[in-house]
Amino acid sequence: MLEFSLHEIRVGSRFYILLPKLNRTQMQTLGAGLKRQGFAVGGDSSMKAKGRGAILHIDSGGLCWSNADPADWIVPAIPELLSAPKEEVPLEALKRQYFSLQTSGSTAILRFEPRIERGSLWRALRNSDQCGLSPDETAVLLFLLESAAGGCDLLTDFPTSTSLRRAIGGKLYFDSHLNLSEIRSTLRSAGRRSTRNSYLPWRGILRLAKFKNPPRGQYAELFEGLGEWCFLKPAQKA
Secondary structure: OOOOOOEEEEEOOEEEEEOOEOOHHHHHHHHHHHHHOOOEEEEOOEEEEEEOOEEEEEEOOOEEEEOOOOHHHHHHHHHHHHOOOOEEEOHHHHHHOOEEEEEEOOEEEEEEOOOOOOHHHHHHHHHOOOOOOOHHHHHHHHHHHOOEEOOEEEEEOOOOOOOEEEEEOOEEEEEEEEOHHHHHHHEOEOOEOOOOOEEOOOOOEEEEOEEOOOOHHHHHHHHHOOHHHEOEEEOOOO
């Protein structure tokens, strides 16, 4: 079971806090707390709070970002958030919080949906030698890759025999094909850095040559094991 740990990341003039996947009760808790602190709050699953010289955005997918450091307003609420009961949602809806799959025969295209490790933020994180892949995202990604034979292409900060060089900002990276054991030992996540590190591609798209979709029971065990990083759980089958 994963325990929540605080990860704060600054990229340029923006501040980010990685939060658990939040349910409706937790979003209401955060909104009420911010109102008590003098913020004007609007929104439901995506919340915006204005006040005290700051604008905070909180997404139920597990992210807070702001033009000012939001820690003083968000961190005190975390113990209450972690004591909330989990909310049941359909298994397919829970999967979509993290990824989507397109399968064709034995092959698959995995589109991963991380909180901040994609798009322009992905480039900014690589350029500043940071990583925002959360512990639950790491667990889900490795779980899916366990069902893929032959590995996949990732970005690395080290070369392999078949790597292609790639410059991002002022830093040198490599487009590399890694097998599962290499991915396990090098996949970088928030708060963890090794001498050799691998990262998701900037669009979060992985092409898997041989993939067998795990059964429902294994998915249920996976999401149960996300612990304090996900307050949604698969609904029992009718």
